[in-house]
Amino acid sequence: MGSDVNLQREGDVNTSDSRMNWLKQLNEASLRKIDEDERIFLKQSMSTPCLNSIVDAEGCYLTDVNGKQYLDFHGNSAHQVGYKNPYVVEAIAKQLNELPFIPRRYTSDIVVKAAEKLVNRTISKDYKVLFTPSGSAAVGLAMKIARKATGRHKVISMWESFHGAGLDTISAGGEYVFKKDMGPMLPGMVKVMPYNGYRHFFGNAHSLEIAERSLDYLEYTIQHEGEIGAILLEPIRATDTHIPPVEYFIRLREICDTYGILLIFDEIPTALLRSGSFYVHQRYGIEPDILVLGKGLGGGMIPQAAVLAKSKYDVAGEVSLGHYTHEKPALGSAAICATIDYIDDFALEKNCSVQSQFISVQLQHLYEKYDCIGDIRIAGLLISIELVTNRKTKHKHHQLAEKLLYYCLENGLSFKVSGGNCITWHPPLTVNEEQIKFALNCLDEGLAIST
Template structure:
């Protein structure tokens, strides 16, 4: 086992606590991790919302190995390689109708930055350069770069880092006590989308470039959109000429039982950000899907000039493209992009069996996503859920916490027996944390 843990400054981790009692993973296969000591851990969060097809998929592993042997890197600026174009073509076969352009990035955070820049630049090339304002949502999570935390609305991600980008505002979140313990989409709250009209009245629509929301807010504690909410948001954006961006970094690639949440909810955005499940977590990669008219607006002027001054050294990295193609094949071979719909009822019944346990104040679910909100310990927010997380770890199940909410997002290969193990382990941990 690794003994010296000092040099590594860990991300989104209580470093001092971790290094006193490390939680190390050394092997993964299927639904499970293993510790260096050989203890098996059931993965209840698909790694970090990303290993949708389960761990150690041979087709993906082989594709990465073969690509590394053939060509390790190709410059993405003014050059290309076949797998980048092949992956883009395969992706647009499963995106919502009309979203047929793909811009590759390396993470969800980079996808968000790219989409925000695309939105502002799109209005400028159309002659509406005054549309620079960006609208996010309270309790939203859009990665950790400055654009993402500016449009994001999670306090801990923002408070340490200054004044953010200028010209950003936020609509209200959708967490509504009227909907506590709803199953699937809650009934109340479609009118919360009308808060965008308040900001239009305040700033004037002619200054607003885009609105960005997660169809299902994940990192803030699994907030499900009320029935009609996303449709209403789409209508208001269309009315005022504002682009709608869906952040599908978490919901993309089968999490809700459809390829994307846009298809699940029947609402097509103008731009859509993805990452995580794009390569099953095997190689870092993200993407932005854009409607044809957004792409075409940039295709003006002399043909030898760059149309969109943006990109990354590792955009469409050969190893990532190979992993992405093999991941899409794996999803298709096993019907994983829709399997969540088949397992959703079993998952829903199980997570809602936690209602009524000590300190459980709300249970939320949709597809293969669940959130169990716990009452905080007075004066110690987050501590109760963290104790549940540690308890589950000791009992062989990996869950995730955000604040005092326990979040579940298991691999799409999950079986009923795994669901029962996750929920029964959680039940015991919640009872012991009372």
């Protein structure tokens, strides 16, 4: 992403030809709302100008100002239990009537209950909690805990990672579009190469080779950089769904233990069953020292995040680590409890497994049909379909990704394009086979027309 030309693709600055053609097919009602939005809000990459104006979001669907519905496989990774979930709506309404706000220095049953629900889902149940109003704030808080606990300020993080849009978290993150023109970053942020493995190209043996190579470099960096207090990473990268093997995490945990480094997992977009397990790291049988959660935690309604730190790192009693106005969030806690209850009551873990298996088989058929599908990476309902010019050259096919995005939008399917060439689907855990078939058919038709 080093040149201005590369920055003009969809997902970055919203000025591509495909975006302009999309706007041309919108009617007056949609365009008027977009113009009103643009007049009052600051422009920012990936957000404003907007795609369209909506009037409803329920279940798996968005409805625009003209009544057109879109099956939403994007949802800002926040709609695990679907939009307008009845459990969450009822819980928030009840909390609004009983106790809508808890001032700092006070507590209440609902916040303790929410924190306990999160801790009780861990393997060891040996964590303590702090709530924050955003995932970015939670990552910043996690890095503060690591500094206090280790006495070291340096953090190793990964190129291509995303941890939030605050100045501290863009310093830790590895995406250029967030750092552009922002000047000096937070000192002590050390970048290493991420695990970028593939499902189809090389098979498991090559995945292990990639894991070993990336961890060799990580350990080399620790030895030669010195004073590393924490390693921060997404155990499965949400944007384009890179999934390290178990062996990667076993050795990573050993490296952290050997050098006295805290392991921080950012599971903000991927926890709450999206990966097939309640917390992503449970797929690998290890635990981080600090776990960061957000997005779906608020049931798709309340901005809510949390930090879970191992009990032994409760060492900053004299420091105001967070001190947020909503550090004991009544409404957010009600949403957390309702979200987890809904996941359990409606067996969403089983549905995630069933639908993940179904979509894996169907995408395999598309992989065999289209040479432009370079790779398919799936963990639960974290899904990325990587597009290339062809499998022999493996060059990223940005233009095809854009064409497919707008073709699918015009036909009622919304999703995210990641890395310029990856179709990324994060459907809610409530998704059914019929809805998945609709999405697959839309993708198939778009590929047939565009290739």
